Amino acid sequence: MKEPEARNDYHSLLGLHHSMLLRRSMRGGGRGIGDPAERSAMLLDGWPQRLSDQRMMQDSLSIVEPFGDTLMYVYTVLFRDSPHLRSLFPDSIVAQRDQLSASMRRLIGDLHRPDVVVPYFQQLGQAHRRLGVRAAHFQPFGDALLEALRTRAGGAWRSAYDQAWQRAYHFVTRVMSDAAQAALSAPPYVTATVVHHQQAGPDLAVIRVRPAQPYPYVAGQYATIESPYLPHNWRCYSMADPPGPDNMVEFHVRATGAGRLSDVLVNKVTVGDELRLAPARGMMTLAGTAAKGVLLVAGGTGLAPIRALLGELARQPSPPPTRLFFGARTFGEIYELELLDSYAARYPWLQVVRAVAEGAAYPYESGTVVDVVTRRGSWAGHHAYLSGPAGMVTALAGRLAGLGVDPDDIRYDPQ
Numbered sequence: 092m093k094e095p096e097a098r099n100d101y102h103s104l105l106g107l108h109h110s111m112l113l114r115r116s117m118r119g120g121g122r123g124i125g126d127p128a129e130r131s132a133m134l135l136d137g138w139p140q141r142l143s144d145q146r147m148m149q150d151s152l153s154i155v156e157p158f159g160d161t162l163m164y165v166y167t168v169l170f171r172d173s174p175h176l177r178s179l180f181p182d183s184i185v186a187q188r189d190q191l192s193a194s195m196r197r198l199i200g201d202l203h204r205p206d207v208v209v210p211y212f213q214q215l216g217q218a219h220r221r222l223g224v225r226a227a228h229f230q231p232f233g234d235a236l237l238e239a240l241r242t243r244a245g246g247a248w249r250s251a252y253d254q255a256w257q258r259a260y261h262f263v264t265r266v267m268s269d270a271a272q273a274a275l276s277a278p279p280y281v282t283a284t285v286v287h288h289q290q291a292g293p294d295l296a297v298i299r300v301r302p303a304q305p306y307p308y309v310a311g312q313y314a315t316i317e318s319p320y321l322p323h324n325w326r327c328y329s330m331a332d333p334p335g336p337d338n339m340v341e342f343h344v345r346a347t348g349a350g351r352l353s354d355v356l357v358n359k360v361t362v363g364d365e366l367r368l369a370p371a372r373g374m375m376t377l378a379g380t381a382a383k384g385v386l387l388v389a390g391g392t393g394l395a396p397i398r399a400l401l402g403e404l405a406r407q408p409s410p411p412p413t414r415l416f417f418g419a420r421t422f423g424e425i426y427e428l429e430l431l432d433s434y435a436a437r438y439p440w441l442q443v444v445r446a447v448a449e450g451a452a453y454p455y456e457s458g459t460v461v462d463v464v465t466r467r468g469s470w471a472g473h474h475a476y477l478s479g480p481a482g483m484v485t486a487l488a489g490r491l492a493g494l495g496v497d498p499d500d501i502r503y504d505p506q
């Protein structure tokens with residue numbers, strides 16, 4: 092039981108550090124805050140070789156496969172060279188590695204799109220404040236990253252790869268630390284009390300919490316959550332409603348195995364317990380233009396942010412024609428029946444289709460939600476929002492691009 096206390100001490104020190112930085116920035120000392128979005132966009136604009144860097148980084152991935160193993164090696168190097176940083180991470184860093192992998196893939200895949208990549212890393216920088224990550228930590232991490240890439244690639248590593256990765260990493264760390272600096276006046280996380288905990292299916296819980304302070308977010312975004320029962324194991328869960336005046340937040344959680352945060356949230360947490368919520372993140376928010384139809388697709392608990400988007404659409408004066416596809420593996424895993432049926436009955440612009448992948452499906456459609464959406468044919472003229480298991484989302488994004496949807500109109504977040 093010493094570990095959580097040590098970490099609480101660390102968080103108190105961190106709180107003091109944040110207040111010191113905030114006071115200094117309010118007095119005009121230190122680095123100015125300014126508009127981080129503008130500064131980050133300028134940073135990317137001043138990087139004319141980013142398209143060739145993107146190609147170099149993509150090429151280099153093939154010589155460091157499996158990429159997940161290379162990223163695991165990054166942590167080995169980091170903890171070897173900077174053992175004092177080990178306490179910032181949970182005992183098992185597998186989930187951390189998976190989140191790093193998703194961020195790296197987003198960086199490489201979207202380096203040509205400042206509108207996507209800049210806000211993504213700004214949000215990541217703000218969210219990292221909860222972990223006690225500070226600007227000084229970026230250098231050892233970058234050194235470890237480069238050493239891991241070079242070691243794993245061996246003789247196939249090229250200096251052009253090295254330079255591309257260094258420039259990209261420099262860009263990322265500037266964006267993240269600028270955003271963290273700009274967010275100093277906000278807390279790195281808020282505490283929230285569980286006010287409702289309901290078993291909604293096998294291994295599935297619907298949890299409502301009341302944050303102690305306002306928790307700003309946009310429909311479609313997710314919170315990174317920690318429970319005192321499993322310190323330092325932060326995981327992402329989407330808010331299931333658009334923000335409301337009652338400042339309550341709902342999450343849908345499926346237990347995915349003993350010892351994980353999802354298991355704790357489903358099987359241990361009860362009404363009255365406290366959780367920590369780091370600032371909301373996510374790019375799967377409603378697109379501004381109303382000229383197109385909307386396709387919402389959810390797999391399993393991926394329904395949460397899709398339901399929030401639906402709630403947001405329902406607030407519009409004249410919502411666009413919207414089709415919601417919800418897929419579960421088995422009949423018993425279909426949930427939110429009454430709510431979605433009541434929406435479908437109330438809103439003439441909405442159609443809800445459910446799909447069951449395995450076993451009896453009647454009265455729903457049979458097949459994975461990917462197959463059921465694909466069977467409908469062309470989806471040209473639609474904005475698509477996809478949420479669920481990574482395999483589902485990737486498969487569907489690929490198919491929709493072949494079914495007439497402009498790839499820029501397909502939105503999803505890595506989970």
Ligand SMILES: NC(=O)C1=CN([C@@H]2O[C@H](COP(=O)(O)OP(=O)(O)OC[C@H]3O[C@@H](n4cnc5c(N)ncnc54)[C@H](O)[C@@H]3O)[C@@H](O)[C@H]2O)C=CC1
Nearest residue numbers: 328329390391392393418419448459460479480482483506
């Ligand atoms: N809890 C939350 O707030 C959110 C969760 N998610 C993610 O959603 C997922 C939900 O997991 P479960 O509820 O266990 O869903 P699940 O694994 O039971 O799958 C739900 C649906 O996706 C289809 N599917 C799954 N893998 C597929 C693949 N490789 N190709 C095509 N179709 C596939 C299934 O056939 C089914 O229709 C998790 O990966 C979670 O990270 C995403 C956003 C928010």
